[in-house]
Amino acid sequence: AQSVTQLDSHVSVSEGTPVLLRCNYSSxxxxxxxxxxxxxxxGLQLLLKYTSAATLVKGINGFEAEFKKSETSFHLxxxxxxxxxxxxYFCVVSDRTGNTPLVFGKGTRLxxxx
Amino acid sequence: xxxVAQSPRYKIIEKRQSVAFWCNPISGHATLYWYQQILxxxxxxxxxxxxxxxxxxxxxxxxRFSAERLKGVDSTLKIQPAKxxxxxxxxxxxRGQREETQYFGPGTRLxxx
Numbered sequence: 679a680q681s682v683t684q685l686d687s688h689v690s691v692s693e694g695t696p697v698l699l700r701c702n703y704s705s706x707x708x709x710x711x712x713x714x715x716x717x718x719x720x721g722l723q724l725l726l727k728y729t730s731a732a733t734l735v736k737g738i739n740g741f742e743a744e745f746k747k748s749e750t751s752f753h754l755x756x757x758x759x760x761x762x763x764x765x766x767y768f769c770v771v772s773d774r775t776g777n778t779p780l781v782f783g784k785g786t787r788l789x790x791x792x
Numbered sequence: 793x794x795x796v797a798q799s800p801r802y803k804i805i806e807k808r809q810s811v812a813f814w815c816n817p818i819s820g821h822a823t824l825y826w827y828q829q830i831l832x833x834x835x836x837x838x839x840x841x842x843x844x845x846x847x848x849x850x851x852x853x854x855x856r857f858s859a860e861r862l863k864g865v866d867s868t869l870k871i872q873p874a875k876x877x878x879x880x881x882x883x884x885x886x887r888g889q890r891e892e893t894q895y896f897g898p899g900t901r902l903x904x905x
Contacts, residue, residue: 682834710892721796722835722883722896729892768834772892779825779848780894782834 680705680771684783692791697741697756699786701769704750711752712770712780713743722768728752739763764790794818796897798884804903810872813900817865817886823847825894826859826869827883835883841867874904 685700703709713725726737733745743754752769769783797816805811817824822843827835838857840848843864852859856875861867871878881901885894 712893714896719898719901721898722885724893724895727893770834779837779840780835782836784832784834 680707680709680773680778680781682769682771682781682783684767684769684786686786687784688787688789690789690791691759693761694758697754697759697763697788699754699767699769699788701752701754701783702750703752703769703771705771705773707773710772711743711745712772713737713741713752713754714768714770714782716766716768716785718765725754725767759788759790761790761792764788796884796886796895798882798897798900800900801898802901802903804905805874806905807876808873810870811874811902812868812870813882813884813902815867815869815884815897817867817884818888818895821886821888821895822864823887823889824861824867825885825887826867827885829881829883829899831880838869838882871902874902876904878902879904 681704683702711728714722716722725741726735728735728745736742741756766785768785770780772780799814824841826838829835838852839859841861844861859869881899883899884897887894
C-alpha cells in the first residue's frame with residue numbers, strides 16, 4: 679500500500695523568501711514521486727517527478743525536490759517565492775510502472791505575501 | 793499539443809437528478825482516468841481505462857456512478873441519482889504508453905443542492 683503525508687496544510691511566506699513544502703511517503707515498492715500544482719480554477723500541472731535517476735530533481739518555475747529514501751521524504755523547495763507561486767501543491771506517489779493509481783496527499787496551500 | 797479537454801466546467805443540480813461529464817484525452821493517450829476531488833482533499837481515483845477497457849474501478853460507487861469509453865478515445869462519467877456528498881471537482885487525466893506522467897484537464901466543478 680502507498681500513502682502520502684503532507685505535513686503542512688497551509689504555508690505562508692513573504693515574496694522573495696525561500697519556500698519549503700514537506701512531504702513524507704510510504705510505499706511497498708520503489709516509488710515514483712511527483713509534485714503537482716493547482717492554481718484556482720485550473721487543472722493540475724506537473725511541477726516535477728522522481729522516478730529512479732538523480733535524487734535531486736529540478737522542475738519548472740525554479741522548484742526542486744530531493745528524494746531521501748532513509749527519511750522517506752520528498753520535500754519541495756524554491757529559493758525565492760514569487761506572487762504567482764500562490765496555489766495548492768500536491769505530493770503524489772505511485773509505483774514505477776505507472777499502472778497503479780496515483781495516491782495524492784491532502785495538499786498544502788501556499789500563500790505568498792507581498 | 794492540445795491538453796485534456798473537459799466539459800462542462802461547472803454544473804449545479806439538485807439531489808436525485810442525473811448529470812454527465814465529458815472528457816477528451818490528449819491525442820494518442822491510451823490510458824484515461826477519472827478522479828474525484830472533494831474540497832480540501834487530494835484527488836481520489838474513481839476509474840481507470842486502458843483503451844476502451846476498465847482497468848480499475850474499485851473506488852467507483854457503482855450504485856450511482858457509471859463511466860464509459862466506447863471507442864477508446866473520449867469518455868463520459870455519469871452520476872444518477874446525485875447525492876449532496878457528490879459535490880466535488882471531477883478531474884480527467886490521460887497518460888501515454890511507456891509514460892509515467894498523467895496530464896490533467898481543468899476539471900468539472902459539481903454542486904449538488
